[in-house]
Amino acid sequence: MKRCADVVIIGAGVTGAALAYELAKRGIRDVVILERRFPCSGATGRCGGGIRQQFTTPHNIRLAMESVKRYETLSEELGVDIEFIQGGYLILAETEEEREAQRKAVALQNELGLPSRLLSPEEALDVLPLLDASTITGATYCPTDGHANPFRVVEGFLAQARRMGVMVEKFTAVTGLVVERGRIVRVHTSSGKISPGAVVNAAGAWSVEIARMAGVELPNVPVRHEIAITEPVEFFMDVMVISIHNGIYFSQTKEGQIIGGIGFPDEKPGYVISSSLRFLRVYARELTRYVPALGQLAVLRQWAGLYDVTPDAQPVLGPTPGVENFIQANGYSGHGFMIAPAVAKHLADYIEKGIRSEILEKLSIERFKEEIRGEAFVVG
């Protein structure tokens, strides 16, 4: 392993990979990624792959819109088929209150230039003919949302980053951060020490522990989120579906499998990622309630990953007061894959030119000193 590097990135999930690539592309190639296990071994490799722009806070909407722009051309740019299917997101509502929330969300989204719109149950049926429209009071739809294969995305970013000189140190755990005069001067790892120019904390649900090594307290908590995949069937849905009623989400992969999950509000914070029977039963019931034909499919696997959840369900981004070369890129609250390419640009601007964009200002760790309004649609 190198003794020093301009930028040390902790974590080889989508955030670390996208940022390393973005930096290398701009000529900052003395970059080392430290990964405790292997690329995609955390939340990225366990996520559903959704890329949604229909959020309820301006920052999330903006980041997601920038991100979709990147995803649209990423296969070509990286030379890897990331299996991006831009079939839109259909968001289901089951009550009048949910309908009202959707009206407000669409108004905000449209204001920011997102082509989302309200659909009646019948119109939702046009988007997904196998939907049981009697289950919903309405839906919203944005045709430019989509989904992709997270493994391909990370593989693509890392291959290009490596080609430009970025080092990826697998099975290398960070064991300590040495702070002197307000800067991290050394990173201790399971395979040696490294002196960093800047350190990026992209460790997902373990970001809290990494930050603590530098004496920084993040408000993030790890929350288990379960997911399952079925056997493949002939491709029939390019749209990704979520429900704000119960938090279910599902889409069909390019291979034809139905991948999806559902969250539980009573899930207790913690690092346990075992699979539960409750999830399997509730997910199967809700999935087939919305799309009864999916009852023909067998579930092949179920697994779980960790959401890195902040009090307002928005990420923690940018420099850390008190430790000037420590940059946060975590707290995605389940939305990391969607916005990572955009986040990478903002962080690269900061690392390269010292430009702190409005988004980095607003989503800084400093915001937790005040009270603010959070993201309402915390689903895939």
Add this chain to the structure above:
Amino acid sequence: MRIEQHPILEFRRGRRITFTFDGRPIEAYEGETIAAALHAAGVRVLSRTRSGAPRGLFCAIGKCSSCLMTVDGIPNVKTCVTPVREGMVVQSQRGPGRLNPDFRPREREVRELRAEAVVVGAGPAGLAATRVLLRHGIKPIVFDENPHLGGQLIKQTHKFFGSRAERAGVRGFSIAEELLSEVEGEAEVLRQARVLGLYFEDGKRVLAVAHTDRLLLVEAEEIIVATGAEERFLLFPGNHLPGVYGAGAVQTLMNVYGVVPGKRALMVGAGNVGLIVSYQLLQAGVEVEAVVEAMPEIGGYHVHAAKIRRLGIPILTRHTVVRALGGERVEGAVIAQVDEKLSPIPGTEREVSVDLVCLATGLNPSTRLLEQAGARMAYVPELGGRVPLHTPHMETTLPGIYVAGDCAGIGEASTAMLEGELAALSLLSRRGLELGGEMEATRKSLEKLRLGPFGARPRAGKEKVFALMKGGSGG
């Protein structure tokens, strides 16, 4: 084609029925699987991949995905373990099947029950375990995903080896009959019951089991997992062609369903399975071109080898199959000599005229249930792949969960039965039952059975597993 005359087996066939395959009527017997009935009718191409390549039967016991078809509108059905029914509509697929848009899920009955103990798998290990539990007054529930009970014993027509105490001289299917007669009626034994997962909910262990149209949620503190093994595949061009089978599939077709898998066979592998199945092919009236074995020595018992050699079948050591020929099904194969690194030697290729390539190249433990449950695993090549760590008394890293038979490391039916007994005895001792010297005696018999030269590899593998278990580490 069906076998009408067999030197050992008598096929008691069920009622004649008719189903349709891609619109065409097919005659079958009740009790057969869809794939077996199609084979008997000469159908070899069951489905096609997205690119149009043909796919046929490969494992015949529901462990691979080579036989998926659309049955009564439901896509991706494993036709090798699905019994055929009167009027069934069976369709081949191209790539993954298509959803039936009109399908509406039926309300499923969910039954919650508590079991005194659970045994997963009704093969030699599972049944032997069940018998010991019954003898000590515990009535377990036994689940098996297959339509037939007895595991792979039911297709073993040869006489067993080993010591007399372990039933040397008795044919495999007779052992299955004997075990089943002692177990059925005493323990609750459910066939076509697929264990979906083992969960830990509110401090309880719950197995989710799909059985017919019901979901069973079975609470049990102690579970013996005896899920067996699956056929190992071999890489060579043409290995996807219908007519390339696992040796177990050939046995299932011939010895369970009385269906001939082909006319002339090439056997790949001269271990016991390869040698025994070659002889069984001859008994079923199938010619055997040759047995090829990549290693310099025959792997199986010499008495089995001598038996087929006497019948004029060459056993070619340092030889392997390099390709299967044919467009829609196997129409021939190319074999060649191999060097020390097992690579084919150019210039030694020879074409053989066969319509059946039978792979007897080993087994992998079927361990998904234990992996899902969170048991610690390790890769132990001597035992056939990833195996759950366990003590010499068959307890896994999950207290009260035991493992036995091939899923604890590839062995043979006699060691599987002893492991099953040992697992059951461990369970009983965990409950504080006084067993006298029974447990140690069983463990010693097991050790003795593994003492011969053929036991060296599994013995070494088990030592590794026990050491890892003690050390508390694993992969």
